[in-house]
Amino acid sequence: MPESRLARQIATAVRHQRELHQLTQQALADLAGLSQGAVARIERGDRLPSLPVVERLFAALGRQLRVAVEPLDTHLDAALDALAERSLIERIEELGLDRMLDALGDLPYVLTGSSAALLQGAPLPVDAVEVAVRWCDSARLTGWLEEAYGQRWNARWEEWGGRRLEPEEPGEHRWRTRYGELRARMCDELPEPVEVRHGGRSYPVEPLARVEVADPGAADLLRRHRQRLALSWAGGETRAGCETRAGSAG
Template sequence: MDEERAGLAGELGWLLAGERQRRGMSQAELARRVGLPQQQVSRFESGRRTVTSTVADRLFGELGLQLRVAVEAAGSGLDAEIEKVRAGLSGRQNMVLADLRLLSTRHRPGFAYLLDGEGAALLQGVPVVARRLDLLVAEGEVDALAEWVRRVGLRRYDERSGELGWGDPDPRAAGPLRWGNGLVELAVRLVAELPPPVLVTVPGFGAGEEHRAAVRALPEVEADFPVVARVLSRLRAAR
């Protein structure tokens, strides 16, 4: 799948998953109603598979929605999202830090990590939406990671259902390194060793309040996360 098609599939899949979850419908139920294998719906929602317009109409139609195709000036939708995030940048940065504190205050991680992905880019001033926490963890820390996941009570993401499941949450067991607790979604990537951190300081909501975090360097994040690369490319083009 080329990059443009993958981007469109990801947007449609994300929309479908969000609308389905708002209606309290499982992937299995939606798949049954439209006569598709659940695995196909899961792949569509995760952006790993495209579907025909007819199938997309059926999927959204079961949710009481209708797809419309429209054209607009190139980049205008992304520009609007960038401006929306930029207008509330400080608040969004503090939400990322609040999610980190929610996971680590009661049960402090016994391992070193770096914030990665959209969250790391956001804390470095990039106006991008961070829908989950991405962490880099050294491979040698996997035992400590497993113990922390157990103590925090995180549930593992199930690829087949596209939702949090009740399978073995241990990161040493087979499965995606992705968890959640109903409030925060977390994804981990294991690396041989952590790269040098970038220490960022974010103003808090109170007068003189500041929060600090160790994040992955922005050029490295841009290379690995297409959403961040797309936003940065758009910002550079607008200069």
């Protein structure tokens, strides 16, 4: 992954977590033992900070850095192109989205992350249903997970099970259930949704602009998709212009 992209992703994650905790840059700097200027530079993504500095920042926010790998750019582009060619209905059925939402019943939620992006036409990879759930509904979510034979993801051992189901317990908010995988973003208030309709069904989804703020991974893929669309359109206009001029010359 190019350094510029990694710096941008860290910048987005730090800024998002700081804003979630309602801290100023100076307040976060004080907690992490850094200067306000250092926090500002990191959030701008000017350059890649050292790992100890990043770990101090996230520790001050009660978070920790997790490293993951992804396909090389060329493979990622091919995957996005393949997803763009598939129908939305087919992808919804493959995800088991309606089955999961029907099972959730009257639990208040808003679809977020890649699930929200999918329903708004973005060709992002989606391997789990992602929802926002209020902390005040945590007990209801836990009860539902018990009935759905849920297993909590254990990032330390990279396996399902071995952790308590309750969202209040440390660990990723990620569960495997009889209806598929569910990932939750716990929040005090649900994000203001927009209504998206497909196949006669209505879905409450987080707008793409908010998805990009809350999910750095989805934001990076959305940015990449838009850049490639812009290049494709620009290339098409250039070719069309050349063909028009060639026809005029004839």
